[in-house]
Amino acid sequence: MDPILTIVVGVTLLTVVGIAFGGTFMLRIVSGKQGANALQKTMFRAGHAHAGVLVTLGLVVALLTQAAGVSPGWSASGSILVLSSAIFVPAGFFFSVIGADPVRPNAWMRSVWIGFGVLVAGLIVAGIAVITAGVGAL
Numbered sequence: 001m002d003p004i005l006t007i008v009v010g011v012t013l014l015t016v017v018g019i020a021f022g023g024t025f026m027l028r029i030v031s032g033k034q035g036a037n038a039l040q041k042t043m044f045r046a047g048h049a050h051a052g053v054l055v056t057l058g059l060v061v062a063l064l065t066q067a068a069g070v071s072p073g074w075s076a077s078g079s080i081l082v083l084s085s086a087i088f089v090p091a092g093f094f095f096s097v098i099g100a101d102p103v104r105p106n107a108w109m110r111s112v113w114i115g116f117g118v119l120v121a122g123l124i125v126a127g128i129a130v131i132t133a134g135v136g137a138l
Contacts, residue, residue, distance in 0.1 A: 004072070008079065009059060022048045029041055043105065050093065054085050054089060054090075054119065058079055061078055061123070062079035078127075081121050082118075083122075088111050089111070
C-alpha cells in the first residue's frame with residue numbers, strides 16, 4: 001500500500017475510537033441520562049451511524065483500490081475523498097442541532113450536503129480508477 005494512504009488508513013483506524021466514544025454518548029441519550037429533545041436524538045443517531053458507515057466504506061475503498069492495482073495517486077484520492085465525507089456528514093448532523101432545545105437544524109446542515117458531494121466524487125474517482133485498472137489488466 002502507498003505510504004501516504006497507509007498513514008491515512010492508520011489515522012482513520014484511530015478515529016474509530018472517537019466513534020466508539022460517540023456510541024457511549026448515544027447510550028446516555030437513549031437511556032435518558034443525557035438530555036436531548038426528539039430532533040437532537042434523531043440527528044445524533046444519524047450522525048453516529050453515518051460516521052461509522054462512511055469510515056468503514058472509506059477503508060473498504062482504500063483496500064479495493066489497492067487490491068485492484070490502482071495507481072497510488074488515484075487510490076489515495078478516491079479513498080481520502082470518501083473518508084473526508086465521514087467528517088463532513090456527521091459534523092452537519094451533530095452541529096446543526098447544538099444548543100438548548102432546537103426546533104429545527106441550523107446552517108450546519110450544509111455540511112451534510114457538502115459531505116454527500118465529496119462522497120459521490122470519491123466514489124466516482126475510485127470506481128473509474130478500479131474499472132481502468134481492470135481494463136488495463138486484460
